[in-house]
Amino acid sequence: MRTWFRIGLIALVAFQFPLGVSEASARQPDNQELTVFLNRAIETRGHYLILGEKVDLDTYYIRSDKSSMAALEHEKKRHRYLDAWALKRNLQFIDCYNEIRIVRYKVQADTANVVFIVRQRLGYVNMKNMLQPQRFGLGTRHVMTLKKKKNEWRISREWYLDPLDENPALIADHQFHPENAGSEDRQDQEPKRHDSEKTRARYDRDKAVRYADKYAGLAWGAGNNNRYNQKYRDYTGVGGDCTNFVSQVLGDPEEGGGLPLTPRWYAGPAGGSEAWVRTDGLKHFLLNSGYARLKDKGTFEHIVKQTNEHPLGAIRELRPGDLIGYELKKGDVDHFSVIVGFDDNGYPLVNCHTTDRYRVPFDLGWDKKTNYLLFSIK
Structure with a gap:
């Protein structure tokens, strides 16, 4: 901190x-x-x-x-x-x-x-x-x-x-290249699904993004009269609300992405479980539950680099509704944000709480030593 x-x-x-x-x-x-x-x-x-x-x-x-x-x-x-x-x-x-x-x-x-x-x-x-x-x-x-x-x-x-x-x-020097980075290209990479497959899908990315925009708090552009969702406790003054917020984005059954609220993850509106409100708790839960997979992890230079495994760079393979974890010390996630879209040149934009952000470039406010954990929600 x-x-x-x-x-x-x-x-x-x-x-x-x-x-x-x-x-x-x-x-x-x-x-x-x-x-x-x-x-x-x-x-x-x-x-x-x-x-x-x-x-x-x-x-x-x-x-x-x-x-x-x-x-x-x-x-x-x-x-x-x-x-x-x-x-x-x-x-x-x-x-x-x-x-x-x-x-x-x-x-x-x-x-x-x-x-x-x-x-x-x-x-x-x-x-x-x-x-x-x-x-x-x-x-x-x-x-x-x-x-x-x-x-x-x-x-x-x-x-x-x-x-x-x-x-x-301490800003990372590596350039983010806008060529072929627009959201249209990203959508084209997604596999086509039949209607029956869509019916079985558990995560509603559109609703997750709408939730993130509505409840982005004090940031300019946010909805809900700049208020957090009051049916959840606010952890801003007791360690930070970023993880609580992305958990809501993923799991709120009425307005959010609708991932199943398992007892291990969700402990009710009065207070959250370790997996719901703490960064490392959520990281382990997402990976162990199968709700997400870690697409890649590394510095800014690493995640934007074009490789055989990630031809456009790993960061460009994330979609709205996916998450970014920010690691300042090895093995210790410090912050979470949710991808809500891309600017006209394909730059990923994120929302988060505590320092409230609305559609902000994902690395603004972080340095070249930061490790980015790219979580793709299944």
């Missing part, structure tokens, strides 16, 4: 942040001055994320405050990472839209503590195949302390679970 992520979880719990908060339950403060500052600051940070030093971000922070400078440096690092990742993938980011919802705040004299969420939409184009702009969504939960300096609010400190918290120097 990254340090920033750990600090963020502690802060969110300490401030009693309602992790499943929806837009409907979030409220705007009566303090108009505070609202105006936050909207302006987050909008400027969005411009900085795309344009970098062309945008003046320093004015929102306090140079004499170490924690403020650390928060500023984090935002600058986000830009450096996104810019470096786009360069490695032959992409160019063209816009960033942010929408904030303040959950609660408390103002005392010259200090304000604010809990809020940010729904962020990012747009990019491929520099080699200039097709329509592609857009994806992120959702982040923030705890921020503001200080008054010369009658103006400034950011003193901030914590949030950041999906772009990664070292720009």
Whole structure:
């Protein structure tokens, strides 16, 4: 678990942040001055994320405050990472839209503590195949302390679970080649089935993807008024909700993929089994139950490489409704996401929880040391 992520979880719990908060339950403060500052600051940070030093971000922070400078440096690092990742993938980011919802705040004299969420939409184009702009969504939960300096609010400190918290120097160099990578090619590779075979199929990929899009949480683009499915417990503040979410995608009998809810896997809506909510528990269950097979495992370079066994690269053989596990330490899966589609150049897009993502390029926020486990659901 990254340090920033750990600090963020502690802060969110300490401030009693309602992790499943929806837009409907979030409220705007009566303090108009505070609202105006936050909207302006987050909008400027969005411009900085795309344009970098062309945008003046320093004015929102306090140079004499170490924690403020650390928060500023984090935002600058986000830009450096996104810019470096786009360069490695032959992409160019063209816009960033942010929408904030303040959950609660408390103002005392010259200090304000604010809990809020940010729904962020990012747009990019491929520099080699200039097709329509592609857009994806992120959702982040923030705890921020503001200080008054010369009658103006400034950011003193901030914590949030950041999906772009990664070292720009550790991005995988290998290129993802768009040639023959579109979803049409992927569909053509699937064996044709008779109607009787379709009837026996247990996993509904279309429903699984619809579920993943509907319940993608705070991310821009998600449905259900940006709420998780409330019939399941939310594990965001107690270790992370990513595995709980993909289990729902696979197994929810009403809206999800409909895989049989065996007693070993599903323990009821009040709480999940090890196999339902823990990354390694789900990995072992999927493979031992026969629900999935591990198509391949390796670094970014390995899974996109064209070989005799995987002529288009192993990652391109996954289909919507399949899973990707992210392994940071050997033998220890750190995260799960579900493939929900592909951009116009065949780049796999994923949804997940905890750092909520909606149709995000699968490796954004991960580095060249990450091992990707590609699970094909049977």
